[in-house]
Amino acid sequence: MNAVIGVFLGFLFGAGLIVAQMTNPRKVLDFLDVSRVWDPSLAFVMGGALVVYALAYRMSRRSPRPLVGEGFSNPPRWPIDGRLLAGGFLFGVGWGLGGFCPGPALTALGFGGPKVAVFALAMVLGVLLHDGLFKSRSPF
Amino acid sequence: MLISEHFTPVSALFGGVILGLAASLAWVILGRIAGISGILARALKGRFGWEQGFVLGLLTAGLLARLFFPELALAHIEAGYARLILAGLLVGVGTRLGNGCTSGHGVCGLGRGSPRSLAATVVFMLAGVATVFLWR
Numbered sequence A: 001m002n003a004v005i006g007v008f009l010g011f012l013f014g015a016g017l018i019v020a021q022m023t024n025p026r027k028v029l030d031f032l033d034v035s036r037v038w039d040p041s042l043a044f045v046m047g048g049a050l051v052v053y054a055l056a057y058r059m060s061r062r063s064p065r066p067l068v069g070e071g072f073s074n075p076p077r078w079p080i081d082g083r084l085l086a087g088g089f090l091f092g093v094g095w096g097l098g099g100f101c102p103g104p105a106l107t108a109l110g111f112g113g114p115k116v117a118v119f120a121l122a123m124v125l126g127v128l129l130h131d132g133l134f135k136s137r138s139p140f
Numbered sequence B: 001m002l003i004s005e006h007f008t009p010v011s012a013l014f015g016g017v018i019l020g021l022a023a024s025l026a027w028v029i030l031g032r033i034a035g036i037s038g039i040l041a042r043a044l045k046g047r048f049g050w051e052q053g054f055v056l057g058l059l060t061a062g063l064l065a066r067l068f069f070p071e072l073a074l075a076h077i078e079a080g081y082a083r084l085i086l087a088g089l090l091v092g093v094g095t096r097l098g099n100g101c102t103s104g105h106g107v108c109g110l111g112r113g114s115p116r117s118l119a120a121t122v123v124f125m126l127a128g129v130a131t132v133f134l135w136r
Helices: A002-019 A025-032 A041-060 A082-098 A102-109 A114-133 B009-030 B036-043 B050-068 B081-097 B102-111 B115-135
Strands: none
Touching: A002 A102, A002 B009, A002 B050, A025 A041, A025 A082, A025 B115, A041 B009, A041 B102, A082 B081, A082 B115, A102 A114, A102 B036, A102 B050, A102 B081, A102 B102, A114 B036, A114 B081, B009 B102, B036 B050, B036 B081, B036 B102, B102 B115
């Protein structure tokens, strides 16, 4: 049951990314490139998603549990530490080099083509490398 | 600074609302954060559950776009293979170390008003802008 819901949610998420052209690294790099002509599209994607999510999150506060799951998996309240900031920095550098973050990379992998496959493979390797070196403390 | 002629406010906002809806449903239905880096990491281990399904859904969306809307299935990749490998490794390690990416921190975390997610989002945005400024 959860797997079927997962497929639907992933499909919807991917469709949103495709409609917004976030699956095109050039579009992402044109947002991050503020030195010449700027394409603010990515900010509109995040803004639109953010408003919808904030409303849904607020509404969910009234219900004791999700519709199907056993409970809401609220992230633990860790402090802002060096690990968070270092991770954000490394991710940002990788994002700026390739123009891909995880969601768009996995969606564009469905387009086919060797370059996105190489990126996705390296990304999976990076995840496994990290989770092998550090015992992941993240519950999600 | 000039605004690019490729700026697409309407489709960007529309696409953002769709993926925001998907992330919202993950929370309301399953009680889970739709952070793709976390979903991917968990999909790589364990039996077939919602995470594996989610990754399959992303791939399917890409595949169907390729088959039925090829004009939307564009991924113009400027980087060469060496740079892509480095980029992929950094994205993989970085998102795990920082416990999140654009979706987990940038959408879900900010939507929940998390100070950690705000800090992470500011850092990866600035790092991304600085990186592009240096190499492009």
